[in-house]
Amino acid sequence: MTVDSDNDLERQIAEWRAYMRRRRPLHDTDADELEDHLRSRITELTEAGLQADEAFLIAVKRMGSLDEVAREFAREHSERLWKQLVLPREPDAPTAARSRRELPVMVACAIAAAIAIKVPALFGLDISDDEDAEFYVRNFSLFVLPVLAAYFAWQRRVGLRVIGVLALLFVLGAVAANAYGLDGDSQSFVLTAIHLPLALWLVVGVAYVGGEWRSDRRRMDFIRFTGEWLIYFNLIATGGGILLAFTAGTFNAIGLDPEEFIQSWLLPCGVVAAVIVSAWLVEAKQSVIENMAPVLTRVFTPLFAATLLAFLVAFMWTSNGIDVDRDVLIIFDLLLVIVLGLLLYSISARDPAARPSLFDHLQLVLVVTALVIDVIVLLAITGRISEWGFTPNKSAALGENVILLANLAWSAWLFLGFVRGRAPFAQLERWQTRYVVVYAAWAWLVVLAFPFVFDFA
Structure with a gap:
């Protein structure tokens, strides 16, 4: 093998190892053992006459039958690895026609x-x-x-x-x-x-x-x-x-x-x-928008963090309570949804292998301040409910803020573990994707059950 192919192979192996460690916690000895197994397969294939990049691809595919993490790596990266083998690649006729x-x-x-x-x-x-x-x-x-x-x-x-x-x-x-x-x-x-x-x-x-x-x-x-x-x-x-x-x-x-x-x-x-x-x-234009959206996220995350911090300071300084009529509740819920949206999109656009940065600390501040505001709003809602009873609006707002509270609280905990180097970023990503089911269930509950519960009021 040439020096360039050796360097490419080492880079691919390093990427494979980093990917496995992000997907689940691995001890160094376990990671070393899996890497040794991969290298031995690559050696066998290169000795049989394959090029290094071809041997790496086939070895990863074969290890997919032995280990779930390796299988997932093979499934998610096989298209990109295959492109490395056969570039330039023209789309096949059915794909082009479609x-x-x-x-x-x-x-x-x-x-x-x-x-x-x-x-x-x-x-x-x-x-x-x-x-x-x-x-x-x-x-x-x-x-x-x-x-x-x-x-x-x-x-x-x-x-x-x-x-x-x-x-x-x-x-x-x-x-x-x-x-x-x-x-x-x-x-x-x-x-x-x-x-x-x-x-x-x-x-x-x-x-x-x-x-x-x-x-x-x-x-x-x-x-x-x-x-x-x-x-x-x-x-x-x-x-x-x-x-x-x-x-x-x-x-x-x-x-x-x-x-x-x-x-x-x-x-x-x-x-x-x-x-x-x-x-x-x-x-059709993913390459363009993928450059735009992360920039917008990075612009608005510090701005929203500063706004929420200013609100908390003003709230504590004035000791004024929060008015919980419908319009105000909608404003606060929209604010929390926007915060969650900024968090979700920054997660989707982030390189999971990158180390914690200043932007990650800003996101943690944003999530924590949103969490505190959600608690304040929940206290105001429960106070009004205990005084005036349940209504469809207040009940919906209560449920939505409880759902947001659970998401923000666990997100803050996972983010704290990540910035302190004690938890992989993949845990935060999995938490957000799996929580989508909760939003769907709540939305259907409000649509299907609330009219009956509140006698179509």
């Missing part, structure tokens, strides 16, 4: 979503009418998210069993949104309008991961996709808002009022189409 079909399929799905949101108008439901608007608020996610799930199901080539699960969950969401007959002024109506899109978005996640919902890695892929999708959707929404302003201004200038067209056609059709287009852009 890639060419993705754009027209995406356009068809965007058109289907736009048509879906206009179908109720055929039955006399006008989206610009205040009374009919309640129907659209309840069902908005049902116009577009089934189409997005269908796009991913086609893209991932999911089986009939997964398609059946997806269809059943969307039907369940449609029943929950329409069968209860909730009054537009009721708290249960508002809670359903907020939680149903979240529950169905996680159903889309099942399609996105191709039915591999038990895989931590694939769940993290969906978390990463969600953050990237939000960025693209907001960029499209900003551009769409400018387009609407220009449309209104230019037509008004010639004596035509486009308000009815904008409200009834351009705005609703544009929003649901943007949901599909944003998802397609994430999949």
Whole structure:
């Protein structure tokens, strides 16, 4: 073997060993034993006439049958290692043809979503009418998210069993949104309008991961996709808002009022189409967005940490209690969700093998301050409940803050262990991906059970 091939082999072995130690705690003696076993297999293969990089690939694959960690390494890295062996690599004909079909399929799905949101108008439901608007608020996610799930199901080539699960969950969401007959002024109506899109978005996640919902890695892929999708959707929404302003201004200038067209056609059709287009852009332009999102995370993490610290200082200085009416609760819950989003996306974009840095300490500060604020809000909510009793809003806020409290508390503990060098970063990553199930269960509980529990109030 040449010096370059020796260096490449040592680098690959070092990467393999680091990966195994991140996935589970290993004593040095165990890691040495596994590495010796790998090296002996590589030696056997090179003596049989294989190149060093070929021998490494085959040895890792074969060790996958002996050790679960090695098997996972082989599964997650085999594509990249194979590219190292055969570059330059051209896509095969079926893959290239499928890639060419993705754009027209995406356009068809965007058109289907736009048509879906206009179908109720055929039955006399006008989206610009205040009374009919309640129907659209309840069902908005049902116009577009089934189409997005269908796009991913086609893209991932999911089986009939997964398609059946997806269809059943969307039907369940449609029943929950329409069968209860909730009054537009009721708290249960508002809670359903907020939680149903979240529950169905996680159903889309099942399609996105191709039915591999038990895989931590694939769940993290969906978390990463969600953050990237939000960025693209907001960029499209900003551009769409400018387009609407220009449309209104230019037509008004010639004596035509486009308000009815904008409200009834351009705005609703544009929003649901943007949901599909944003998802397609994430999949098609990942190399661009993966550079953007970590930068945004690094910009806003210290800013939010400073804001939360300032709030805690002001809270202790003034000794003022927290008003727990609905709007204030929504603000605090959104703040905690944003903090959690920053944490999730920084985890998804971080190199698990990197050592703790200043940014990790800032994230720990952010999580701890959010945890303290969550405790303060919970105390205020429980105080109001003990005084005035349970309502749908306060009960939902109580449950959501308890769920966030559990996540933030254990995340802070794991982050503390990581920055002190006592726990691997992979534990924090696994905790966040597995906690997604809790969010899904809570969202469905609010949608399906709260109207009955609170007598549709």
